[in-house]
Amino acid sequence: MDHIPDIFGQLPKQASTLAASVDWLYQFIFWACVIMFVVIIGAMLFFVAKYRAKPGEKPLAPGPKHTTLELAWTFAPLILLGALFHWGFQSYVFSAVAPATSIEFRVRAKKWNWEFEYPSGSREGGVLVVPVHQPVKLIMSSEDVLHSFFVPAFRVKRDVVPGMYSTVWFEATELGEYDVFCAEYCGTSHSSMFAKVRVVTAAQYREFVLNMDRPPAGKTKAQWGAELFTANSCSACHHVVAGEAGGVGPNLFGVIGSEQPLEGGGTVHADLAYVRESVLRPQAKIVRGFTTAQMSTFTLSDSRIEAIYAYLETLR
Amino acid sequence: MATEAQNASAAPVDAAHATTDRNFFQERSGIKSWLVTLDHKRIGLMYLVAVVLSFLVGGLFALLIRIELLSAGRTIMDADTYNRVFTLHGAVMVFLFIIPSIPAALGNFLLPIVLGAKDVAFPRLNLASFYLYVVGAVLALASMIIGSVDTGWTFYTPYSSNTDVGSKNAVIWMTGAVFVLGFSSILTGVNFITTIHKMRAPGQDWKRLPLFVWATYATSVIQVLATPVLAITLLLLIMERGFGLGIFDPRLGGDPVLFQHFFWFYSHPAVYIMILPGMGIVSEIIATFSRREIFGYMFVAMSSVAIALLGFLVWGHHMFTSGQSEYSTMVFSALTFLVAIPSGVKVLNWVATLYKGQITLSAPMLYALGFIVLFSIGGLTGLFLGTLSVDIYLHDTYFVVAHFHYVMVGGTVCAFFGGLHYWWPKMTGKLYDERLAKVAFWIFFIGFNVTFLSQFVLGSRGAPRRSWDYLPQFEELHRFSSVGAFIIGIGILLMVIVFVRSLVSGAKAPPNPWGSAALEWQTTSPPPVENFASTPVITRGPYDYHLATEGELYAGFPEDFEPSKKA
Known part of the structure; x- marks a missing residue:
């Protein structure tokens, strides 16, 4: 009984060392339940079909007490329940403790x-x-x-x-x-x-x-930067087409190399260091007029930030 | 003495006819007579109307969910709306319908009658409990109007501490509603415990209590002991949201997993608040329509108590993936399996009762047998979820959704419908079209299985729950499930029609249309104000068909049984 086939297609493809034991247990419980269900509900339907009330029938005198039967079906299930607990806990422990070689x-x-x-x-x-x-x-x-x-x-x-x-x-x-x-x-x-x-x-x-921190084969740094710009959802807030307004964050067209006015006075020169700071610590310097929404922090490697910088440089 | 008592117990129907012709409806009239009534039957009926309305609202939300899930992506609403709709479906169904449904509506009506009492122990507290329910419902409605909550009915932190989808205050209103509803629930529980201890008629000893009473008793104990924890938890959540008190939100130094412990410490026992009264109803129906005592009466009664006690020790099984310690997880898994024992005991005893019984397949009996089928599926699929490694996989998928709907809807709601059909003639004094009621049952039963069997497979294939959108591989089963939901809807609509027609043009019900030996059938339908013409003296158990007189079991009108009694 190492493997119980999944004849109703209940479980998805297995792709880990844990899956086989979980699936075996799932199928075991499934069939145990099917058997119990068929026996109990079968008996119920059989009794309902067989023992119908007949008109004029006298009520039955109560039968003897069935204490042994009661105790039997109270405690017998403990065997199955104990087994399920044991197997479930066994594979749970397997799944809870990562090997040292991970x-x-x-x-x-x-x-x-x-x-x-x-x-x-x-x-x-x-x-x-x-x-x-x-x-x-x-x-x-x-x-x-x-x-x-x-x-x-x-x-x-x-x-x-x-x-x-x-x-x-x-x-x-x-x-x-x-x-x-x-x-x-x-x-x-x-x-x-x-x-x-x-x-x-x-x-x-x-x-x-x-x-993973280099441009994909056949792509320039700026092309990779453009991909990262979309993949990290920068484009959701920052427009990159000249003159387009209404973005949540500043329009980034032609920003690189310019002086940006800051909230609270002063300006900043938009160079690589500024772009890097704006990605890693967006609240450090906020461009004037963009205080309504806070940009969330993006933790990107230096080479990725450089690629995005290279892409932004092309926007002019 | 014995003979005297026998006579007394056989007497109520006749005595009721002899002394008063007026039932509790006729005794007083006008809106005010309802609004300030202290009669447990009237309060029960007001509760019944309220919970049925809540059920229909919750059901409407369910249909909206199933329409949205007909196809992947947007079908009729956006994600934020969907999240609010599934939250409201859960919150309304759990707090406004299913928890008060059987105890507060049917229990209120029946408990004093089956004990042979004139009313509950604290009639004013009973009315207060109803008005707290109304206040809770109004707060919930207010929350919906000002923008509604999108937290899920579980209000998990820190999402619920911070979300402002819809409205910043809606979460406070909704949790406030649940807080107030909790008090309503506690008052009902206190009242029932006292009533069962102190108000039993002479001779109504513990071994003669109907199983519905045992179940209600166990339920009340949970209501009194567990609900305060929910109330405190929600109060803490309100403090966190309103005043920035750091309890659950890690940004304020709190612990989000703590909320789950608190929440499930109430909400797991609450599962038994929901299912135990249903089990009580099923015991009553099966005894009546098998015309014999319930097999293993004491085992069934004690299994209710066992479930209530064990129910307090298993809350951690909702949290196997949450980050609680591995040791807690192990202990909770082991304890969870123990709950299977008393549940199994009940099912086996019900089936054994049918053996050599005198069975009538009436509409209530169909619901009771339907309960056994659906609850068995719900209970057996619980074995998957108690088993640790399998639960880790199935947790928070549609498998869990299907499992608890089999227990809550296939179980409790099915029993509630069964109880409604069973006691309808007693409560309203009207008969209904049984043939049509049976058709409604079959539509409900088939629709239910179509809806939720498919969700088991969705879950076992890995579909996460509470998802507005899903991957294409799940579309077919979701459609199947949605079709089932509409079949359920048709079944329930038909049931409503059956009951409305009964109210409008149903034939007058005799005191004991089912020929039952139980006490509530020994008074008129509907009962007089104080339930019996004189306090009954109980000489036998509710299922002692062999000790009941022919008059007590007679299913027609008493004047036809003894024509000499005709006025």
Whole structure:
């Protein structure tokens, strides 16, 4: 009974070392429930069909007490319940203790996206690339409210709680891309707080990590910067076309190299250092007239900020 | 003495006819006679009207949810509206409908009658409880009008400490509503406990109590002990939101997981506040329509008490993924499995009662049998969720949504409908069209399974709950579920029609249309103001069909049984 086939297609594809034991237990409980249900409800329907009231029938005298039967069906289920507890706890312990050989990633959840920090310190939003057959431990924190990191294919889930770290680990067994959901309700866009886990070979993973802070092959720094500008949703608040007004943040066309008037007086020269500060500490210097909405902090590596700077330089 | 008592217990129907012809409806009239009444039957009926209205409002929200989920992406409303609608569906159904439904409406009407009492122990407290309910409902309505809450009915922090979708104050109004409703619930509980202890008729000892009373008693104990914790929790949340007092929000130095502990310390026992009275009703119906005592009476009675006590020890099973310690998680999983035992005991005893019974498939009986089927599914799927590693996977998916709807709707609501059909002739003095009522049952039963069986599969395939949008692979099952919801709606509409027609043009009900041996059927339908013409002396249990006289079990009008009594 190592494997119980999923004949009703109840569970998604398995892609982690944990999945097989969870699925086995799921299927075991499922069939145990089916048997109990059929026996109990079968008996009920049989009795209802067989023992109908007949007109004029005298009521029955009460039968003898069935204390033994009562005690039997009170305590017999403990055997099944004990077994379920034991197996459930066993695979829970497996899922709760990350192997010492795990590589560690940081995960930051905020309304409504996932950010992954690699062991190298580089960060990427929306996609977590991990090597196959390698235990991976995620150390997670939330910037605002409760979220929950849920990868159905790995059968793992863990709440991400503001004010504390929580961890989850998995070892992927199949190459491919898997959905990450937020399982804890977190407001307006809770249902689109998706990410992906991309499971790649060890060699592909090394390649990916080495190059993640360089422009992708065949692209210039400025082109990569343009991609990052969109991927980090900078474009949601900052217009980049000459003369376009009404953005939440300043229009960035032709900003690089200019003097920007600041809130509270004075100006700043918009150079790389200023762009870097504005990304990492957005409240440090605020351009005059843009106090209504606060820009949130973006933690990007220097090479990424330089790429965005290179892109902004082309806007003139 | 024994013979005297026998006669006395056989007498009420006749005595009622002899001394007064007026039932509690006729005794006084006018709006004021209802608004300031201290009669438990009138208060019960006012509660009944109120909870049924709440149920219809909550049901409307459910249909809006299912319409939105007909297709991925936007169907009829945006995400913020959807979040408010599912929150209101949960909050209205839980706090305004299901918690007060059976105890405050049917319980209020029946408890004193089945004890052989004239009223509850504290009639004024009873009326106060109803008005607190009304105040709670008005506060909830106010919250909806000023913008409504989008926190989910669970009000998890720190989302609920900070959200301002809709309105900054709506959360305070809504939690204030639940705070007030809690007091209404506590007053009902205190009242029922006292009534059961002190107001039983002579001879009505604990071993003769109807199982509905045992269930109500267990429920009341939970209401009194658990509800204050919810009240304090919500008060703390209001303080945090209103005055920036840091209890749950980590930015103010609080702990969000603490809120979950507090919340579920009430809300898990509250699950048993919801289901236990339903189980009590099912015991009554099954005994009546099998014409015999409930198999293992004492085991069924004690299982209610066991559920009430164990129910206090398992709240942490809502928090297996929350970040509570692994040790707590282990202990809560083990304790959770223990709750399966008393629930199983009940189901097995009900089925055993049917064995060699004299069964009539009336409309109430269909609801009781439907309860057994649906509650079994709800209970058995609880085994998946008690098992740690499987729960980690299924937590916060549609599997959980399906599971608790099988228990709360398939269980409690089904029992509530059963009880309504069962006691309707007693409460209103009118019969209803049973054939049509049975059709309504089947539509409800089929619609329910279509709606929620599909949600089990959605959940086991990994669909997270409380989602306005979903991935394309989930669309087919969501549609299926939505269709089911409308079938349920049609069933309930038909049921409403059956009852309205009964009120308007139903035939007059005899005192005991089901031929039951239980005490409430030994007085007129509807009962007189003080329930019985004279205080009954109880000489046998409510299910002792073999000890009941032919007159007591007679299903027609007493004057037809003994034509000489005709006026």
